[in-house]
Amino acid sequence: MTGSSNVLALEQARGVIESTRSDIAKRQGELAQANNALQLLLGSYGKLPQAQTVNSGSLQSVKLPAGLSSQILLQRPDIMEAEHALMAANANIGAARAAFFPSISLTSGISTASSDLSSLFNASSGMWNFIPKIEIPIFNAGRNQANLDIAEIRQQQSVVNYEQKIQNAFKEVADALALRQSLNDQISAQQRYLASLQITLQRARALYQHGAVSYLEVLDAERSLFATRQTLLDLNYARQVNEISLYTALGGGWQQ
Numbered sequence: 001m002t003g004s005s006n007v008l009a010l011e012q013a014r015g016v017i018e019s020t021r022s023d024i025a026k027r028q029g030e031l032a033q034a035n036n037a038l039q040l041l042l043g044s045y046g047k048l049p050q051a052q053t054v055n056s057g058s059l060q061s062v063k064l065p066a067g068l069s070s071q072i073l074l075q076r077p078d079i080m081e082a083e084h085a086l087m088a089a090n091a092n093i094g095a096a097r098a099a100f101f102p103s104i105s106l107t108s109g110i111s112t113a114s115s116d117l118s119s120l121f122n123a124s125s126g127m128w129n130f131i132p133k134i135e136i137p138i139f140n141a142g143r144n145q146a147n148l149d150i151a152e153i154r155q156q157q158s159v160v161n162y163e164q165k166i167q168n169a170f171k172e173v174a175d176a177l178a179l180r181q182s183l184n185d186q187i188s189a190q191q192r193y194l195a196s197l198q199i200t201l202q203r204a205r206a207l208y209q210h211g212a213v214s215y216l217e218v219l220d221a222e223r224s225l226f227a228t229r230q231t232l233l234d235l236n237y238a239r240q241v242n243e244i245s246l247y248t249a250l251g252g253g254w255q256q
Contacts, residue, residue: 014219020226027233035240061184062243064111068254070104073169076251082162086138089158095136099153100163102130106173113177120170128167172249176242183239190232197225 073079074097083093104116120130132150138159153159201221207213247253 017219017223017226020223020230024226024230024233027230027237031233031237031240037240037244061180061239064107064246065254066107066109066111067105067114068107068250070102070106070117070170072106072250072254073166073173074101074251076165076169076249078165079162079169079251082158082165085158086162089139089156091138091158092136095134095138096159096162098136099132099134099138100159101166102170107177112181113174117170117174117177121174128171130167132163169249169251173246176246176249179242180239180246183235183242187232187235187239190228190235194225194228194232197221197228201225 074083083096086096087093102116102120104120105114106117108114120128122129134150134153138153139156154163201218204213204218204221208215208218
């Protein structure tokens with residue numbers, strides 16, 4: 001490589017690094033905003049995070065209780081609205097819940113989606129697997145035997161709406177938990193990769209000091225390091241947005 005070509009390559013590498021620095025600064029701001037929004041929802045605004053925690057891209061996932069009861073979904077506004085519609089149609093809410101609302105644990109012992117939650121959906125199609133069982137008449141209209149027939153019950157629009165809202169609620173939670181686990185795994189992998197790149201950069205600088213490599217090698221190592229930091233910030237931002245989505249799917253939190 002000629003001297004002029006080498007200078008051009010160095011300047012191009014510096015340009016990429018500075019551009020990445022700018023993107024990182026932007027993403028740090030977006031991550032801080034997303035984290036503040038989450039902490040505000042959780043009622044701990046002002047306590048977290050420390051500035052250096054945001055800047056390092058190492059925000060921790062909010063701790064989710066193990067064995068979280070599905071009853072928490074009853075606080076969702078859409079389900080509450082559907083139950084009010086049932087009551088307006090003279091339905092027995094206790095009977096409706098017993099028939100259509102799965103009473104399960106949403107999370108496992110390690111705060112991931114429980115097997116009970118996963119089993120509500122067909123593994124191949126993702127379709128709703130839960131089969132309602134009506135043992136108590138939902139509508140008190142003097143036709144108790146007919147009221148035990150699921151096909152007839154589903155002719156009531158308020159029941160159809162209620163069942164759809166329940167299915168949607170469980171799906172939103174299952175989707176949010178699945179993405180949560182995926183993002184946590186990706187972040188862990190990127191953190192390990194970042195650690196290895198930091199060692200690579202240290203070695204490149206040491207070799208450059210001894211004249212064993214050109215400064216372009218150092219810039220290359222820096223570029224890889226900054227790109228990985230950028231990816232890590234993006235993943236942390238996605239995780240904070242996902243935490244907000246999970247908070248919303250659970251009807252406004254999971255404190256028990």
